[in-house]
Amino acid sequence: MKTFIKWFIYSTIMVAAFCHHALQAEEYQEELEGVWRGELVLQEGVSITLGINVDNGQLTLDSPNQGMFDHQPTKFSVKDNKIEFTDTSLSASYQGALNDGQLEGTFTQGKERSITMHKLTQEDKARLTYEATYKGDLPVSENSSLPLQVNIAVVHDGYIATLDSPAQQSFGIPLTDVHIDNNTLSFKSPMIQASFNGKKTTEGYEGTFKQGQEFPLTFKKAGSDEKQASTPTPELGEHGAAVAIIDQDEIKTQFYGEHDHNTQYEIGSVTKTMVAYLLA
Template sequence: MKWFMVLVSVFMCTQTVAVDKWRGLLEIQPHVFLTIGFNVDPVQNKMTLDSPNQGKFGKSPTEYTVSDSVISFKDTDLQAEFKGRIEGNTLVGSFIQGQTMPLTLHKLSEQDLKQLKYEGAYQGELDINGKPLPVIVQVAVTKEGFYSSLDSPAQQSFGIPLNKFTIDNQKMTFSSKMIGAQFSGKLGKEGYQGKFVQGFEMPLTLKKKRL
């Protein structure tokens, strides 16, 4: 599976602290999503954009509007725009980048914000007939949970959706219906150490990448 968007390459990699964090899932092809984040400071009237499951944070849009009822932006680098209306803790709108796509974001709760410590890229290598195959598990915090995906850069495969993903300070587990795989690992000194199963078992250690 291959997909690339202009959105991928132009995000800045500096995390921005904001008053409100909004997160939503943009469906870029059937059952494949891109996590979109808005960091909004309504007091200072500031806004930045995140793509958490790609490790990109702090993109300042060309222009934006922040009010009690509306959040919108346009960006010339991304050739993208969004306009949404706030309905309580939900932001409902449309994301336009070549085509118009519905996008609903939710304001992260205090409990959601506590899960941000698990957000990031977890890297490891599978041994395929004596040759290393790098894999990356991308983890993004969403409302009341996570959105996770698997990248295999050497195979030019990105954003493979993961199902039944769990993570805490003891273990990480996931499966993928798309590729018929699953993983279960316990947290050790080198990361989450366990077994990746796809037809047969392979040892795999996933270590969080430092930003």
């Protein structure tokens, strides 16, 4: 009889412990449900938004500043208080855990970067209506204009925005002091010493872009069917190159692909460094 009582007590404790673990896992699972956003710092002063969406145990990724939404990773895991995913197309992976209401983890794409994500509140979600790409044409002369676009992403209690100039092959210019509502849009860019202030009209956010001088500019929200301009994706395959090593009086060269001594290269703004060195 005593043996039975001991077994019963032991079994009861084990069942209680199992149920507690199951309830704890279920509690974490429920807390992980939602839209998570965080600031991924690429380098000092340059960052983009990384988003994780968990819906009924399914996971998708957002990168609003790059125009990527609901991307399905190659594989993922949402278990207990942890989220993990890997994606071969992005050559990226993530491991994170819930800690005091925040999702703390590491995003790896080339190098490891720490990132803390916050779940969007109902007030944050209400601002998702402003999350979009806004396009405008900056008049630089009487006969020409420069296309610009602002990519606005919602994070907890704020926005992260970037500026693109596709014609100049400039992407991801960080913006600060971003404000947008039904009446106004404004931002600054310390990197290029520019700012914009505009008011909402039937045409979009109509205002003034300042960079040395003032230019009239109207930003219009891009439609869902309009693709966001991005850095061209390189073609896969073998590409040529040339390498030269100067060691005292000896010069060693190595060519790749079909390149040789007669191949010409466009070095662009690298010449600025050479000219500056010569002038110095």
